[in-house]
Amino acid sequence: MNTLLLHCRPGFEGEVCAEISEQAALIGVAGYAKGKPASAYAEFVCTEPGGGERLMRELRFERLIFPRQWARGEFVALPESDRIGVLLQHLAELPVFGSLWLEVFDTNDGKELSNFCKKFEGPLRKALTKAGRLVEDAGKPRLLLTFRSGREVFVGMAETGNQALWPMGIPRLKFPREAPSRSTLKLEEAWHQFIPREQWETRLSGDMTGVDLGASPGGWTYQLVRRGMLVTAVDNGPMAESLMDTGLVTHLMVDGFVWKPRQPVDWMVCDIVEKPARNAALLDDWIGGGHCREAVVNLKLPMKQRYAEVKRLLQRLEDGFAERRIKVSIACKQLYHDREEVTCHLRRLDR
Structure with missing residues (x-):
């Protein structure tokens, strides 16, 4: 053995x-x-x-x-x-x-x-x-x-x-027919992977607020709405009408890398197709700047040296939070529903 x-x-x-x-x-x-x-x-x-x-x-x-x-x-x-x-x-x-x-x-x-x-x-x-x-x-x-x-x-x-x-x-998750895209399963799997099931009612509750950066057409927004959250969906593309009809979604057609909420939110999620360093910087800004309490962000991987790149970016995040003197838990996993990417979950522990 x-x-x-x-x-x-x-x-x-x-x-x-x-x-x-x-x-x-x-x-x-x-x-x-x-x-x-x-x-x-x-x-x-x-x-x-x-x-x-x-x-x-x-x-x-x-x-x-x-x-x-x-x-x-x-x-x-x-x-x-x-x-x-x-x-x-x-x-x-x-x-x-x-x-x-x-x-x-x-x-x-x-x-x-x-x-x-x-x-x-x-x-x-x-x-x-x-x-x-x-x-x-x-x-x-x-x-x-x-x-x-x-x-x-x-x-x-x-x-x-x-x-x-x-x-x-491999999780046995069923694709919800009402979800706008299959990418919704990425975020659902992330909930299971990073948040103990017994904590869902307190950490994914209906009285929380969330932001989905790069939201169109709403696969990840759907998961937030499913938990009853008020969601700000940020994307220049269109959102699914079924989500907008819930009354829980505000759609802003602006740049997700520039926009920030006026008040801190509970969750920020992001599945923007962009260089991993830029998405990692987004995590540092939102968590480190106090704009959200928890975040799930996908990092698209380069063709070569993928493990080395992920390690480098995670270390950069750790160093940045240490300089700000804030406590943040960082987890990273290549989920089953991920492809050429990994999913990161960050949570502020000092709020």
């Missing part, structure tokens, strides 16, 4: 390798990362006993930017006739697990394996329970079985409180 398997968006294997290698070096865990382009996963092979366990114990999964899911374990070959028997034999020396997820990689081959996993899960779960290897207990680690094919699986484990919120890191 000394190899980390990390799921990611296809094409971002290099970013995952760079990030986990840097984090392992900071902790002092020896090893090396490897990832095949477009495979939708990377591996970090620890070269010291117990390195995988220590790495997952000292790192918080939600603080990693590019991995969607992780587990420590190893790949196991499966026969065609008795897969369950081989898995039971392999699991005999591992701890008893409190839950089970069957996963695949986010590729075309992975999607084809999904039906196999659905059929296989029932008999496997029954066999694991009968053998005493699986009990319903949230305090025990989760068994993560990631199938590369019907003949090969990564047998992994992770603590339930230190891994992805959903299998493979």
Whole structure:
């Protein structure tokens, strides 16, 4: 169990390798990362006993930017006739697990394996329970079985409180028919990722105010309105009539990089297609200048050195807030609904 398997968006294997290698070096865990382009996963092979366990114990999964899911374990070959028997034999020396997820990689081959996993899960779960290897207990680690094919699986484990919120890191969100664009799912996923569900009623309440910069046609505005907020939508483009009919939206046809509210608002959200440094500066201005309490902003990524660029911009934000002597929590994640971008969430803690 000394190899980390990390799921990611296809094409971002290099970013995952760079990030986990840097984090392992900071902790002092020896090893090396490897990832095949477009495979939708990377591996970090620890070269010291117990390195995988220590790495997952000292790192918080939600603080990693590019991995969607992780587990420590190893790949196991499966026969065609008795897969369950081989898995039971392999699991005999591992701890008893409190839950089970069957996963695949986010590729075309992975999607084809999904039906196999659905059929296989029932008999496997029954066999694991009968053998005493699986009990319903949230305090025990989760068994993560990631199938590369019907003949090969990564047998992994992770603590339930230190891994992805959903299998493979992919949320099962339903696109609302009344939403003006599919981009609305980005912000909905961000709510789930960055705000504990039990805090939604206080941090996303109907008595709050919000601003959506670059709002047209209103995919992100829709999420704010859905929570009952009064929203200022800033964009030179048109807004969906259905949103304007709610009476909760004021549409300003001005430059989102220039306009500021007269009074501080609770939320600022922004999905403007612009250079990442400019959007990061927008975050610094709005949060640092006290124009909003919380913000969700997407940073579009360059073609190369994507992890390095994100790191540089996050550090610039941290340094800027430190100079202003204000406390701000900063989180950043490449969400499932993101493409060539990452989503940042910032929250002022000193107000």
